């Protein structure tokens with residue numbers, strides 16, 4: 495099984511390197527994985543003037559799954575949009591039609607204190623945000639900046655969803671809920687936006703095929719509030735690309751650190767790209783400070799969803815739980831005054847927990 499590894503920028507190279515060390519333990523134990531790396535994002539731009547170099551895309555096409563680090567950095571912010579690091583990520587999502595973005599937010603018992611919310615509000619939290627990833631205002635045309643008839647400049651983007659795009663993500667949500675508590679909350683802004691009223695109608699229609707799953711609807715502003723008021727009311731949240739981007743960052747903080755959250759982006763054939771939901775954190779890059787656990791947990795999702803290696807996935811997840819229980823903490827998840835470990839030492843602890 496071939497895995498394309500795209501470390502990217504900032505802390506991306508460190509966290510993917512440590513994740514590969516962890517995966518090597520599974521390889522030594524007989525799992526047949528082959529890794530090949532290629533530049534993406536700013537690293538792609540530096541290597542060949544393109545955030546998604548043709549050779550990188552070719553490597554991904556031959557692979558069974560993609561492990562992605564993170565992209566972006568201040569040195570690339572002034573580039574024209576097509577050359578910016580984020581375009582590498584957005585083009586990969588679109589190219590492979592990775593429409594279903596799974597962003598689980600789980601609070602580990604040992605980390606309930608690390609949240610800015612009271613431990614009783616977040617302890618035991620286990621929610622899944624299912625974000626549609628290839629449509630919406632992210633990709634809708636037309637977009638741009640134009641000069642109006644009155645001579646004033648105007649910026650514009652277009653929010654759009656086709657029925658088939660909504661149907662397939664709704665099916666994914668109901669199917670995911672069947673493996674959990676069987677509750678789906680669809681988040682929209684149907685009181686204002688036509689596109690999302692249509693979203694609500696189509697999700698309701700698809701629900702007819704899933705009588706065993708409970709469906710509710712919530713406006714996005716209320717959902718943003720409910721996530722900090724009482725996050726445990728949610729099981730699966732399904733929403734569009736833009737709202738999902740925002741709500742998933744919010745949900746990540748319930749868990750204490752964005753450095754803990756993995757994600758999977760899947761197409762209809764379960765081909766997928768796996769990445770931590772945090773960014774490239776240029777401020778701490780190259781200093782052995784980043785938390786590698788979100789990437790290690792992303793690798794677990796890769797094993798489960800794209801390679802059908804549930805056993806190996808569970809082994810990794812159990813090892814992560816174990817190092818947290820043993821007290822290992824990178825700076826982002828440590829209580830004040832507590833001893834911390836670096837990126838490499840955290841990976842060492844996971845490796846030791848696997849042996």
Ligand code: IPM
Pocket residue numbers: 580583584739
């Ligand atoms: C994410 C990120 C990306 C997004 C950026 C880097 C383009 O914020 O994966 O959530 O907006 O989708």
Ligand code: MG
Pocket residue numbers: 739740743
């Ligand atoms: Mg985001």
